[in-house]
Amino acid sequence: MTHHNNVEVFRPGRIEVICGSMFSGKTEELIRRLKRAKFARQRVEIFKPAIDVRYSEGDVVSHDRNTIPSTPIESSESILLLSSEIDVVGIDEAQFLDERLPEVCNELASRGIRVIVAGLDMDYRGVPFGPMPALLAIADEVTKVHAICVRCGQLAYVSHRLVENDKRVMLGETQEYEPLCRHCYQQVVEEAAKSQPDAQQSTPQTKQ
DSSP: OEEETTEEEOOOOEEEEEEESTTSSHHHHHHHHHHHHHHTTOOEEEEEETTOOSSOSSEEEOTTOOEEEOEEESSTHHHHHTOTTOSEEEEOSGGGSOTTHHHHHHHHHHTTOEEEEEEESBOTTSOBOTTHHHHHHHOSEEEEOOOBOTTTOSBOOEEEEOSOOOOSOOOOOTTTEEEEOHHHHHHHHHHHHHHHHHHHHHSOOOOO
C-alpha cells in the first residue's frame, strides 16, 4: 500500500519478463519502461550482474548505447536488501544471476513492487538459460522480442556463438555471436557435425 495526498492507494505488484536472443532489443525495451516509470515520478531501482562490464561497470547499456544508471550485484539476494521504498525494480541480463532470482522477484511483487526483468531465454546451444525458465513461468506478462537472422532475414531464434568456447557464460558482441533463425541455426549445427569427422581423420595417429 502507498499513500498519495493522504489517500491510501492499492499498489499491485507484478512481474514482467522481456526475453529473446542477443541483439533483439531486450535491454532497449527494459530501459524504455524504466524511463517511463521515472517520468511518472515513480521510485525506480535498476540492477545488473556485476560480471557484465561490456559497456560500463555501473550503467545498464543497450546495444544502441542507450543507458540508465544501475547497481551491479553479485547475487539476487542483494536486490531484496536494496529495494526498500521502491516502486519499480528493473533487472538486466537476468540469465547470469543465481537460481534464487524467481523467488526474489516473487517476494518483491508480493510487496507491491513492479518487477521488470530482461534476459536471454536460451544460451548459444538453444538450451533454456539459468533462472529464465522459472521467471517466464511465474511472470504476469511475457514479451518475447526478436533479432533478425543475419543469414536469411527471418526472425532470429537463437544466439549462435562464432568462436570456439564451451563455457556457457561468455560475454560478447557481434564478433562472438550472431542471431540466427531456427532453420539457419540447424544448418550451422549440421555443417559443424559433418566437419568434425573430417578433422578427426586428418589428425595424424600416434603409433602404438
